[in-house]
Amino acid sequence: MTTARPKQPRLNSVPPTVEEIAALEGAWRDPPGVLGWLAAINHKAIGKRFIVTAFGFFVAGGLLAAAMRLQLAKPDNHLIGPDLYNQLFTMHGTTMMFLFAVPVMQAMSVYLVPLMIGSRSVAFPRMNAFAYWIFLFGGVMLYVAFALDIGPDAGWFAYVPLAGPDYSPGKRVDFWAQLITFTELSGLLEAVILVTTVFKLRAPGMTLNRIPLFVWGMLVTAFMVMFALPAVMLASTALITDRLVGTHFYNPAEGGDAILWQHLFWFFGHPEVYLIFIPGLGFMSSIIPTFARRPIFGYSAMVLSLIATAFLAFGLWVHHMFATNLPELGKSFFTAASMMIAIPSAVQIFCWIATLWTGKLVFKTPLLFVLAFFFVLVLGGMTGLMLAAVPINLQVHDTYFVVAHLHYVLIGGAVFPLFGAFYYWFPKMTGRMLSERLGRWNFWLFLIGFNVTFFPMHLLGLQGMPRRVYTYGAEMGWSGLNALASIGALTIAASMLLFVINVWRSLRSGALAGADPWGAGTLEWSTASPPPACNFAAIPVVAGRDPLWEPGAQPAHVGGLSVDSREVLITTVIEAAPETRESFPEPTVWPLISALATTVLFIGSIFTPWAIVWASVPVGIALTLWFWPRRHENAAHLALERAP
Amino acid sequence: MRCRVAPALAAALAFASAVAMAQGRPTVVPGMHDALVAAGPQSGHIGALWNVILAVCAFVFCAILLGLVVALWRSGRGDATTRADVSMLARHERGSYLGVLWAVAVSTALLLAMLVASVLTDRALARLSLVDAVHVEVTAHQWWWELQYSGSPESARFTTANELHVPVGRPVVLTLKADDVIHSFWVPSLAGKKDLIPGRTTTLHLRADQAGRYRGQCAEFCGFQHAFMAFEVIADPPERFEAWMAGQRRPASEPADATTRRGQEVFLRSTCVLCHAIAGTAAAARKAPDLTHVGARTTLAAGTLPNGETEMQRWIADPQRLKPGVNMPAATLPAADLAALAAYLVSLK
Numbered sequence: 001m002t003t004a005r006p007k008q009p010r011l012n013s014v015p016p017t018v019e020e021i022a023a024l025e026g027a028w029r030d031p032p033g034v035l036g037w038l039a040a041i042n043h044k045a046i047g048k049r050f051i052v053t054a055f056g057f058f059v060a061g062g063l064l065a066a067a068m069r070l071q072l073a074k075p076d077n078h079l080i081g082p083d084l085y086n087q088l089f090t091m092h093g094t095t096m097m098f099l100f101a102v103p104v105m106q107a108m109s110v111y112l113v114p115l116m117i118g119s120r121s122v123a124f125p126r127m128n129a130f131a132y133w134i135f136l137f138g139g140v141m142l143y144v145a146f147a148l149d150i151g152p153d154a155g156w157f158a159y160v161p162l163a164g165p166d167y168s169p170g171k172r173v174d175f176w177a178q179l180i181t182f183t184e185l186s187g188l189l190e191a192v193i194l195v196t197t198v199f200k201l202r203a204p205g206m207t208l209n210r211i212p213l214f215v216w217g218m219l220v221t222a223f224m225v226m227f228a229l230p231a232v233m234l235a236s237t238a239l240i241t242d243r244l245v246g247t248h249f250y251n252p253a254e255g256g257d258a259i260l261w262q263h264l265f266w267f268f269g270h271p272e273v274y275l276i277f278i279p280g281l282g283f284m285s286s287i288i289p290t291f292a293r294r295p296i297f298g299y300s301a302m303v304l305s306l307i308a309t310a311f312l313a314f315g316l317w318v319h320h321m322f323a324t325n326l327p328e329l330g331k332s333f334f335t336a337a338s339m340m341i342a343i344p345s346a347v348q349i350f351c352w353i354a355t356l357w358t359g360k361l362v363f364k365t366p367l368l369f370v371l372a373f374f375f376v377l378v379l380g381g382m383t384g385l386m387l388a389a390v391p392i393n394l395q396v397h398d399t400y401f402v403v404a405h406l407h408y409v410l411i412g413g414a415v416f417p418l419f420g421a422f423y424y425w426f427p428k429m430t431g432r433m434l435s436e437r438l439g440r441w442n443f444w445l446f447l448i449g450f451n452v453t454f455f456p457m458h459l460l461g462l463q464g465m466p467r468r469v470y471t472y473g474a475e476m477g478w479s480g481l482n483a484l485a486s487i488g489a490l491t492i493a494a495s496m497l498l499f500v501i502n503v504w505r506s507l508r509s510g511a512l513a514g515a516d517p518w519g520a521g522t523l524e525w526s527t528a529s530p531p532p533a534c535n536f537a538a539i540p541v542v543a544g545r546d547p548l549w550e551p552g553a554q555p556a557h558v559g560g561l562s563v564d565s566r567e568v569l570i571t572t573v574i575e576a577a578p579e580t581r582e583s584f585p586e587p588t589v590w591p592l593i594s595a596l597a598t599t600v601l602f603i604g605s606i607f608t609p610w611a612i613v614w615a616s617v618p619v620g621i622a623l624t625l626w627f628w629p630r631r632h633e634n635a636a637h638l639a640l641e642r643a644p
Numbered sequence: 645m646r647c648r649v650a651p652a653l654a655a656a657l658a659f660a661s662a663v664a665m666a667q668g669r670p671t672v673v674p675g676m677h678d679a680l681v682a683a684g685p686q687s688g689h690i691g692a693l694w695n696v697i698l699a700v701c702a703f704v705f706c707a708i709l710l711g712l713v714v715a716l717w718r719s720g721r722g723d724a725t726t727r728a729d730v731s732m733l734a735r736h737e738r739g740s741y742l743g744v745l746w747a748v749a750v751s752t753a754l755l756l757a758m759l760v761a762s763v764l765t766d767r768a769l770a771r772l773s774l775v776d777a778v779h780v781e782v783t784a785h786q787w788w789w790e791l792q793y794s795g796s797p798e799s800a801r802f803t804t805a806n807e808l809h810v811p812v813g814r815p816v817v818l819t820l821k822a823d824d825v826i827h828s829f830w831v832p833s834l835a836g837k838k839d840l841i842p843g844r845t846t847t848l849h850l851r852a853d854q855a856g857r858y859r860g861q862c863a864e865f866c867g868f869q870h871a872f873m874a875f876e877v878i879a880d881p882p883e884r885f886e887a888w889m890a891g892q893r894r895p896a897s898e899p900a901d902a903t904t905r906r907g908q909e910v911f912l913r914s915t916c917v918l919c920h921a922i923a924g925t926a927a928a929a930r931k932a933p934d935l936t937h938v939g940a941r942t943t944l945a946a947g948t949l950p951n952g953e954t955e956m957q958r959w960i961a962d963p964q965r966l967k968p969g970v971n972m973p974a975a976t977l978p979a980a981d982l983a984a985l986a987a988y989l990v991s992l993k
Contacts, residue, residue: 083969258844293727294730295733342755350711360722382705385697391769395687461679473674
């Protein structure tokens, strides 16, 4: 029996020839056309879609907030009734936490991490596409429900019994609970992808103590996701079964417990804050060294701080529950834990100040956004310490003081650095610079609008204004500060509009960026902007933390990887020593079809438990076809094998 | 600061009332409602802790910003082409190292100090003397408050709603329960908040040291009308409080004239009796506020409206308009019956 011998595979030389570069582009490019777009698995394509989708949800969530601020702009307002208002704040919180803050950080890292660690792809690229589609379909389901006036209305925290079958009849809360299933599935898959990518796909020489701090941040975040998200998946699944098939997990009349929900939810919910905040810290640690023209001060202390934050984040969930009847002495433990988590954050803040202190500063827009962190996040951190003290918490818990605090922490800690990151990496992603002039207007309007919106809320909380009220009486004396906050919200909206205009104009006619417009030191700046499909024509070999700044180091590269197929270099976890070559799969639409089938299962199970049985058949078929071995791929992989 | 807050508050209130009048919802004049204006020991302890932590946090915030500003001011300037200086990788940056170490040490010491202050305040709150306490059981409903004053013998007990009367200077032990969903009991000028949780019983201890009216409000999101689930705490000198208790223990007064007599008849033959109780009549349902002495209360519908004949009529005729989603249906009564019913209810002092 004779079979055609597979064509002898070509391996890349150092430096790669023009033909090899062209072959690599062909091997790693997503296929053309609409079907090709649907089949795309390149991490940069998926990353960009992920970022744009998450930003779209950010804008949607912001518009919901603007509607709320219009309603609260004056007392006894009848613009929006309690029914719609309760949906608005539930949708706003759910969108910002589940559809924007966590996904956008994972999206940024799906795009950036392979470039920063010198890899051609994320691990499990098809799973990465699947995770994106699941995220998109979950978000679309939530907004379709909202558009049909069956949007959830029990708060993003969905406390039982209010969210239970007796006090939230209908399907509103089920859409919320099922959105959790969608986003948690997507988030967990992304966490697995990121951990594997960071541990196994680093360029040779990039030992664990040389990886960029942003990558460290995302690694820590991914581990947190894997421990935190199962808690809320368990909680929301129990809520769904309480509502759908009459289990009594949360029904005190049948031996269930209303507080159980709060423990499970906040065991996820507090780490959630840090898995939004830690990527923000990563952005800070990427941007500050570049614009201070020196490496970060205290790299090891920064890494240990990130890890310490992640551990402590799991030990302070009860500070959301100080007003319940948990034992008083036990609450003191959580006060201590909540205050101690300030220490690793303080270490990082002081190290950044030391870096700036001894640097040569370049005042570009990314640095401005990063500097705002020091004002906004630190102020939010201070109110966080106030909230950590049980007695003060009992006064301001569930008031506008907490609304102010959480926005200072999340916007200061994550969104300002994120916009800094947008301005910083936009040239890498698109090849074009954003306008500095519009960038400054964007920044100052955002900073001023943010403070005008949220600072008055501290005072409103102290004056006794509770959260989640759809209106308030003029007699309460809260009108002036509320009107001020509403004006601030419009200012934020204007600044966001400027950002969108800036992006739009830059895409059409922005200045060309070149490979390294900021003179930065990490690997992503060593390749073209936007990067080629394979990221690096030859995998770099790393000899320091900021490879492009290493004095006199000869740029070294890896030869011998296939240029005709998707082959990546696997390295060891700690030392990043070359271990093996691995062939990655080709683009396919099956992740998309599997995601569609899964969506049918998830949405169907809102209406009948039988959907879990019947809809698992198409899911099984789609997954089988996804993993079915393809003859030509196997042949190509076999041809690359070398006998020992 | 307090002496400046009060007149400003009064002016704001007057202005706000005028605005509300113009808009049609009659204005309730609320009691004191401010976490920083304490009228009892519990809120006083918290206020003292607030001052300590505010001072420490303000100091740290300013110190960090100062550090940043100095860093920005003294550091050099560069641009993207400035060669990045990596020389420090080969040496120990002693100045930065010591600076960061000291800053972290000072931060940690201040955090420990705040922790101690917080725990000491916890202890002070727990040590409120409960000698000679008044006991009240509070049950939260969507969206009103049921208050049961204990007493012995059994006949000394009574039930009221949305208006908690307490004696000045005596501790009050509140037993907190919830009938439907989670609510939170909060009177900022008297004490921190405490949740009312279905299936659990919680307690809250407080004391009012100054006579006056203090506003409270539900602080845990509890559905449609979370915004209008308020109550008043009225702190009276002990003798006035005792007189009020004596009055509350009496059954409702008999109608004194033809209008109120007709009002009572309307009440007893309409659907009102399915939910409400008036002691001394056949109405004894417990699904909605007890109306035995409703005329003596300052507000209607948990702080939504001031009490009075006109407001009572408006409320009974169309509660959904004033408090959308409330569990009380609109009553379709002829105008004369409605007026009589309102007159009767307001006469129940």
